[in-house]
Amino acid sequence: xxxxxxxxxxxxxxxxxxxxxxxxxxxxxxxxxxxxxxxxxxxxxxxxxxxxxxxxxxxxxxxxxxxxxxxxxxxxxxxxxxxxxxxxxxxxxxxxxxxxxxxxxxxxxxxxxxxxxxxxxxxxxxxxxxxxxxxxxxxxxxxxxxxxxxxxxxxxxxxxxxxxxxxxxxxxxxxxxxxxxxxxxxxxxxxxxxxxxxxxxxxxxxxxxxxxxxxxxxxxxxxxxxxxxxxxxxxxxxxxxxxxxxxxxxxxxxxxxxxxxxxxxxxxxxxxxxxxxxxxxxxxxxxxxxxxxxxxxxxxxxxxxxxxxxxxxxxxxxxxxxxxxxxxxxxxxxxxxxxxxxxxxxxxxxxxxxxxxxxxxxxxxxxxxxxxxxxxxxxxxxxxxxxxxxxxxxxxxxxxxxxxxxxxxxxxxxxxxxxxxxxxxxxxxxxxxxxxxxxxxxxxxxxxxxxxxxxxxxxxxxxxxxxxxxxxxxxxxxxxxxxxxxxxxxxxxxxxxxxxxxxxxxxxxxxxxxxxxxxxxxxxxxxxxxxxxxxxxxxxxxxxxxxxxxxxxxxxxxxxxxxxxxxxxxxxxxxxxxxxxxxxxxxxxxxxxxxxxxx
DNA sequence: ACGCATGTCT
Numbered sequence: 001x002x003x004x005x006x007x008x009x010x011x012x013x014x015x016x017x018x019x020x021x022x023x024x025x026x027x028x029x030x031x032x033x034x035x036x037x038x039x040x041x042x043x044x045x046x047x048x049x050x051x052x053x054x055x056x057x058x059x060x061x062x063x064x065x066x067x068x069x070x071x072x073x074x075x076x077x078x079x080x081x082x083x084x085x086x087x088x089x090x091x092x093x094x095x096x097x098x099x100x101x102x103x104x105x106x107x108x109x110x111x112x113x114x115x116x117x118x119x120x121x122x123x124x125x126x127x128x129x130x131x132x133x134x135x136x137x138x139x140x141x142x143x144x145x146x147x148x149x150x151x152x153x154x155x156x157x158x159x160x161x162x163x164x165x166x167x168x169x170x171x172x173x174x175x176x177x178x179x180x181x182x183x184x185x186x187x188x189x190x191x192x193x194x195x196x197x198x199x200x201x202x203x204x205x206x207x208x209x210x211x212x213x214x215x216x217x218x219x220x221x222x223x224x225x226x227x228x229x230x231x232x233x234x235x236x237x238x239x240x241x242x243x244x245x246x247x248x249x250x251x252x253x254x255x256x257x258x259x260x261x262x263x264x265x266x267x268x269x270x271x272x273x274x275x276x277x278x279x280x281x282x283x284x285x286x287x288x289x290x291x292x293x294x295x296x297x298x299x300x301x302x303x304x305x306x307x308x309x310x311x312x313x314x315x316x317x318x319x320x321x322x323x324x325x326x327x328x329x330x331x332x333x334x335x336x337x338x339x340x341x342x343x344x345x346x347x348x349x350x351x352x353x354x355x356x357x358x359x360x361x362x363x364x365x366x367x368x369x370x371x372x373x374x375x376x377x378x379x380x381x382x383x384x385x386x387x388x389x390x391x392x393x394x395x396x397x398x399x400x401x402x403x404x405x406x407x408x409x410x411x412x413x414x415x416x417x418x419x420x421x422x423x424x425x426x427x428x429x430x431x432x433x434x435x436x437x438x439x440x441x442x443x444x445x446x447x448x449x450x451x452x453x454x455x456x457x458x459x460x461x462x463x464x465x466x467x468x469x470x471x472x473x474x475x476x477x478x479x480x481x482x483x484x485x486x487x488x489x490x491x492x493x494x495x496x497x498x499x500x501x502x503x504x505x506x507x508x509x510x511x512x513x514x515x516x517x518x519x520x521x522x523x524x525x526x527x528x529x530x531x532x533x534x535x536x537x538x539x540x541x542x543x544x545x546x547x548x549x550x551x552x553x554x555x556x557x558x559x560x561x562x563x564x565x566x567x568x569x570x571x572x573x574x575x576x577x578x579x580x581x582x583x584x585x586x587x588x589x590x591x592x593x594x595x596x597x598x599x
Numbered sequence: 600a601c602g603c604a605t606g607t608c609t
Contacts (some may be wrong), residue, residue, distance in 0.1 A: 067600055067601050068600090068601085070601040072601095073601085073602090074601065074602065077602090100601085102601045103602080104602085105601095106601085109602080109603075135602095137603045141602085144604075171603085171604095172604080173603050173604045174603080174604080176603095176605075180605075209605085214605090214606095215605070215606060218606095242606095243606075244605050245605080248605080249606095277606090277607095278607075280606080281607080282608075286608065289608095312607085314607050314608045315607075316608090318609095319608095320608090321608070321609065324609095347608095350608085350609080352608095352609040353609045354609090382609090
């Protein structure tokens with residue numbers, strides 16, 4: 001007894017709970033024990049208290065019922081302490097608590113949320129052995145695990161198998177989980193088809209069903225489709241949107257810079273008495289920061305605080321990133337240092353953001369310090385951290401250090417992703433190691449990594465910039481042969497490569513091919529081509545291109561504009577072109593004093 | 600008397 005009390009104290013229980021526990025211990029009557037455990041469970045707010053209560057319960061004789069243990073298990077799971085919860089479940093088994101379908105489903109959920117769906121299926125095996133027929137709750141947890149691990153094909157197979165073999169009747173939650181998986185995999189069309197199937201099967205889609213798909217559409221920049229579904233949900237189904245639905249839509253609008261629409265939607269929320277919460281506000285903070293409007297982001301934080309919402313680590317991570325983006329590293333670091341005072345713990349993302357800021361502002365030493373600091377704090381750099389640091393090394397020409405970090409990343413069990421691969425290829429190209437990039441590319445071969453147009457864009461750009469326009473041409477043909485679709489960037493880097501080599505005819509041919517390939521030239525295409533013409537003193541098409549730009553509502557970027565000014569000043573171009581050029585000066589450049597005296 | 604699904608950041 002003494003030992004146990006000491007143990008409880010050691011774990012930092014508050015005295016209030018200890019007191020409750022000691023009174024609980026001496027109650028022997030089953031009914032009073034019953035209500036006592038339930039009321040204790042309701043008072044628990046942290047993991048320590050939960051673990052201590054479990055400890056008490058496991059030493060009580062007769063043992064509390066499986067229901068009480070399950071309530072506690074659920075509580076710990078809700079706190080997202082899946083590991084602890086699983087540990088408690090194992091202890092329950094050791095104690096001989098007769099675990100049932102309820103506790104089993106929680107155990108399986110915990111396995112799955114820990115990216116151990118394999119173990120989840122093992123527990124399913126236990127269900128069969130213990131003659132506990134798995135139900136829709138258990139299968140949902142497993143399905144969710146497969147989705148979490150991005151094992152979408154297996155998720156689909158499980159889903160279909162459950163229906164076909166009538167292992168369980170899918171409920172709305174199961175449909176929603178499957179829909180989430182499809183959305184995660186970018187398959188909005190099938191997700192919506194599944195929503196229609198639900199209607200057919202008289203399993204009415206819920207607010208979660210709609211919110212899941214609406215969010216996915218927003219993330220895929222299909223805002224109009226998202227609003228179509230939103231309207232259907234409200235008008236046809238009579239389902240009222242909640243703060244989650246609104247947050248997805250507002251987030252989508254903000255990322256598109258559609259501030260007016262976002263603000264209308266915020267107002268609509270208020271009219272419906274739905275308050276924006278910390279996630280809604282954070283979406284706004286992030287969007288402002290990404291547009292460089294950090295002052296507005298700060299104002300949003302002030303408003304949320306006034307309204308009683310507490311900014312969390314995600315909010316501040318966005319703000320830190322905003323400062324980094326503007327190169328205001330001192331402010332970024334100040335916010336970082338203030339987090340602990342606010343009771344927040346900087347996480348891997350916080351460190352990675354600051355590290356990224358230092359890299360982008362070419363302060364590689366500070367970036368390395370940050371990388372070191374997080375490992376000292378026991379934070380594990382993830383694939384994003386490594387990728388950021390690798391990119392930083394490449395940017396300052398430290399290719400060997402970059403290479404070493406790729407190896408360390410492997411050693412630490414972090415698997416490089418598509419983004420890491422792109423960073424390495426780009427880094428090699430920009431450090432005159434195109435051959436190395438190409439070797440890596442051919443080594444990777446027909447893997448999924450090489451089925452991304454972005455990879456080709458990097459290599460073609462790298463080849464072009466290193467005077468290997470023939471290599472660029474081969475790569476371009478290669479991607480066509482593979483059935484990949486060149487995007488506007490592919491055309492731009494190809495055209496840029498041709499121009500650099502003075503192959504203006506080839507550049508023009510490709511430029512003309514864009515429209516007919518359903519990939520119309522963008523602002524950058526015109527600037528690239530015009531720069532090519534000017535640098536090669538080939539002026540025949542220049543005026544026509546400028547007129548086309550004007551028709552399309554495009555404008556010249558600063559470097560192209562200054563090139564034009566140089567050519568006019570040198571008498572290579574006629575001053576009569578100034579009027580046309582004037583129409584193509586972007587508004588933001590009109591206030592630039594360095595460009596005021598050009599006429 | 601106990602268990603499943605939706606939105607914010609690098």
